[in-house]
Amino acid sequence: MRNLFRKEPPYVTMPGRARSTSPDAGAGGESLWVRCENERCRELLYVREFENNLQVCHKCQHHARVAARQRVRQLVDDGSFAEHDAELAPADPLDFDAAGESYTERLTAAAAKTGEREAAIGGSATLDGVPLELVVLDFGFMGASMGSVVGEKIARAADRAGERRSALVTVSASGGARMHEGIFSLMQMAKTVTALAALGATATPHIAVLVDPTLGGVTASYAGVGDILIAEQGALIGFAGPRVIEQITKQKLPPDAQRAAFLLEHGMIDLVVERRELRPTLGRLLRLYSTVTARSAVHARP
Amino acid sequence: MSSRAPVPLKPQDAPQPAAWERVQLARHPQRPFTLDYLRLAFSDFLELHGDRVVGDDAAIVGGLAVLGGRTVMVIGHQKGRDTRENVLRRFGMARPSGQRKAVRLMRHAEKFGIPLVTLIDIPGADPSLMAEEGGQAFSIAENLLAMVRLRVPLISVIIGEGGSGGALALGLGDRVLMLENAIYSVASPEAAASILWKDGARGPEAAEALKITALDLLGFGIIDDIVPEPPGGAHTDHGAAAAALQSALAAQLSALAEQPVDELLERRASRYRAIGVFHG
Numbered sequence: 215m216r217n218l219f220r221k222e223p224p225y226v227t228m229p230g231r232a233r234s235t236s237p238d239a240g241a242g243g244e245s246l247w248v249r250c251e252n253e254r255c256r257e258l259l260y261v262r263e264f265e266n267n268l269q270v271c272h273k274c275q276h277h278a279r280v281a282a283r284q285r286v287r288q289l290v291d292d293g294s295f296a297e298h299d300a301e302l303a304p305a306d307p308l309d310f311d312a313a314g315e316s317y318t319e320r321l322t323a324a325a326a327k328t329g330e331r332e333a334a335i336g337g338s339a340t341l342d343g344v345p346l347e348l349v350v351l352d353f354g355f356m357g358a359s360m361g362s363v364v365g366e367k368i369a370r371a372a373d374r375a376g377e378r379r380s381a382l383v384t385v386s387a388s389g390g391a392r393m394h395e396g397i398f399s400l401m402q403m404a405k406t407v408t409a410l411a412a413l414g415a416t417a418t419p420h421i422a423v424l425v426d427p428t429l430g431g432v433t434a435s436y437a438g439v440g441d442i443l444i445a446e447q448g449a450l451i452g453f454a455g456p457r458v459i460e461q462i463t464k465q466k467l468p469p470d471a472q473r474a475a476f477l478l479e480h481g482m483i484d485l486v487v488e489r490r491e492l493r494p495t496l497g498r499l500l501r502l503y504s505t506v507t508a509r510s511a512v513h514a515r516p
Numbered sequence: 517m518s519s520r521a522p523v524p525l526k527p528q529d530a531p532q533p534a535a536w537e538r539v540q541l542a543r544h545p546q547r548p549f550t551l552d553y554l555r556l557a558f559s560d561f562l563e564l565h566g567d568r569v570v571g572d573d574a575a576i577v578g579g580l581a582v583l584g585g586r587t588v589m590v591i592g593h594q595k596g597r598d599t600r601e602n603v604l605r606r607f608g609m610a611r612p613s614g615q616r617k618a619v620r621l622m623r624h625a626e627k628f629g630i631p632l633v634t635l636i637d638i639p640g641a642d643p644s645l646m647a648e649e650g651g652q653a654f655s656i657a658e659n660l661l662a663m664v665r666l667r668v669p670l671i672s673v674i675i676g677e678g679g680s681g682g683a684l685a686l687g688l689g690d691r692v693l694m695l696e697n698a699i700y701s702v703a704s705p706e707a708a709a710s711i712l713w714k715d716g717a718r719g720p721e722a723a724e725a726l727k728i729t730a731l732d733l734l735g736f737g738i739i740d741d742i743v744p745e746p747p748g749g750a751h752t753d754h755g756a757a758a759a760a761l762q763s764a765l766a767a768q769l770s771a772l773a774e775q776p777v778d779e780l781l782e783r784r785a786s787r788y789r790a791i792g793v794f795h796g
Contacts, residue, residue: 301796302794303794305793305794305795307793308727311725312721312722312725313718313725314713362793369789391680391703393703393712394712395702395793396727396728397728397733397736398792398793401684401738401788401792402791402792403657403684404660404664404688404791405791407664408664408788408789409789410661411661411664411785412785430653431702433654434652434656434681435656435660437657438654439660453641453643453648454641454643454648454652459644459645462644465644467645471648481651482654
C-alpha cells in the first residue's frame, strides 16, 4: 500500500529549472504562465496571480520556493528593509579545486544565477511598524549552504538585535554545510549559536522560520534553537536528508516523513503556518514580545 | 608526565601520510575507544546512564572519573569492538537520546563545578528515521547552546573520527585537541564526495581536498594542540596512546582551572564567534 503512494511523492523537492515555478521562470521569455511543480498537480498558473498568491499554487496549495529578496518583500513593511553587511563576500579558505570541482567557479556561477554575492541577506526592517532584524537564506545560491559569510551575517544580525533589543527573525532554507569550506563551514554552527547565546542573555527573542528545505548543520545550529520555531507548510526539515537516510538504511521513508506536520507531531516545532499566514503570525509574535522584552532583560541570566 | 609518552610530533621531520591514510588509522578497528581511555588514562571511572526521558544511548558513554587528582566528567562516543557490540553502539553514531544524555551530564558537571572532558569519535550523527523523529538536528543544536554557556572548563579531544555535527555536538571546548591520526571534518569523506561529485567512492580525493588532518586543523587555528600517537598509530600500543592523552589533558586542566569562570566563558565565546574566512 505504501509503495503505491511512493510512486508519486507529494512534492518534488528538486525540480528542473525549466519547469520550475520559481520567480525567474518567466524571465527573458516573459511567459505569462507557469506550471505548478507538484507532480500530482501540474496546474497551469497565471504568473501574476501566482505571485500575488506568494508563489503558492491556488489549486493544490503547493508552496514553491521563494528567492530571498522576494521573501523579504513578502514579510516586512514596504521600503523598510535596510540591508547590512552586503559587502561580505566568500573567500576560499581551503583553495578548493579538486576533481573538476572549483569553489571559486561555483561561487561565480551562483552569483550569476541569483544576482547575490552570497546565500544570506541580512538587514533591519519593520513589520507593522515594529522593528526587527531579519536574515533570509537564498536556496538558489549553492543550496544556501552555510559557509563563513552566511555564519557571519547571522552572527552580526544577532549582535545588532541584541544591541537594539529588536527581535531577530531568521528565515532558513538550506542544504546544510558548504563542503567547499570544510571545517570552517562546520564551525559556523558553533559561531551562530555562540552569537545567539549572547542575544538570549539580553532576553531578545529569536524567531526561527524554517522553510523548504532546511537540513543538516543549519537545522542543527542557529535555526534549531529559535525561541519560537515556525515551519512553513509542507517544508522538509531535518538533519539527514531523506535521500541519505534511504541510501544508508535501505529503508523507504513514509511520504510525510520530515515534513512540517511530522515535526509538529513529534514535538520539535511550535507552529506550522501557510505562507499567507507567515507575515501576520510574525506580526503577532513581535507585538507579544514587544511588551515583555525590556522588563525580562533585567532578569536575564547570562 | 608519564615516561611512556612518545616523543612529540615534529611536522617538518618527515613527509606526512596522505589524508586517506589518516582516515584509515582514525577508523582502525583496534584503535583505543573512549572506554579504553577511561580505563587507561583515568582512574575510578563510574559510568552514569540515561537521558532521563526515553533511554540510554550506548553510542555515547559518560560518567565521573579522576585525572591528575581531579574529579572530571567525561563524555565520549563509543564504538563497538565487534559486530555484536556495534549493533548496540552503532559505531558511535549518537542519536538524540545520546545528545540529551550528554547535556544532562554537562549540567551535572556544571552544578558541582566539575571540569568536563569530551572524547570525540563519531563517523557522523545517526542517519535514520528514528533519529529524525527524535529531533536529531534540534538535539545537536541544544548541545551547542549548552556548551557555549557551560560554566566549567571544557576540553574536547578528537580521538578518532570527528564527523560533522555529531562531532561538534561534543566539541566546543575551551581547548580542542586532536590525536595525531584523528580526522575532523564537516562530513565524512565519502559523504562529502557524494555531495560534491555524486560519487561516494571518491572519498580519498575528498579527504585530501577537505583538509581534515590534525596538522591541517592546527594550521587553521581550529585546534590548539596535537596529542602524539605511538609509531604506527594508537592501535599499536593502547597504553602509550593513553599516557600521551593523560599528560596532555592534565596540563590543559591545570591551566584552565586557574581561570575565573566568567573569563573562561568570554574567551570561549570570542573563540567561536571569530571563526570564519571571508572578504569585506
